Amino acid sequence: MSKQALPVLAAADGCRTTLTAPLDADTAATLAIGFKALADPVRLRLLSLIASAGGEEVCVCELTPAFELSQPTISHHLKVLRESGLLTSQRRGTWVYYRVVPQMLQQLSRVLALDS
């Protein structure tokens, strides 16, 4: 698996950050990167297709047919998800394979969980 940056996990103090205490500016800026990656319907659908594989990797060739969008557009959205740390990727031959980073999703989930 290729190495990917995990900016949210690295800068926002792991799983302990929630909205139940005032966020400092740096933590808020870092978390906003993650939420911005999620703030697009196509990216949410791509992420759900990959997350539905239950931890297995998914070929970009399996993702593109689900959308009426060009391959470069799909690749752009996957790049945003990868750069935010929500996905990792590995190129093998013609295709790129994507896998969800569950820790990143869990962190963003916990930030919003008021009872945690």
Add this chain to the structure above:
Amino acid sequence: MSKQALPVLAAADGCRTTLTAPLDADTAATLAIGFKALADPVRLRLLSLIASAGGEEVCVCELTPAFELSQPTISHHLKVLRESGLLTSQRRGTWVYYRVVPQMLQQLSRVLALDS
């Protein structure tokens, strides 16, 4: 309390939607509205200040001093949060008071929780 639209809760089938199954286009579009509201550091900080009040309402006059931003800018960000359904508001006299909608935060949290 003034009535506010709850677009995410209304359209995304409550708390049962998660990324562990492929999202349809309509649900993804609705959820993206919520994540877009969270995709800004100032809005995340505002939301954390209000959520820190533990369900109590918070006067805009208590929020503005925490930022080096103009009152109209703060009000714009609060409007985005309110229109996404994450906050409700009530005007009393000079000031507007804001309260978190916990169901909305919980819904967005659960969408990202892979083990739910």
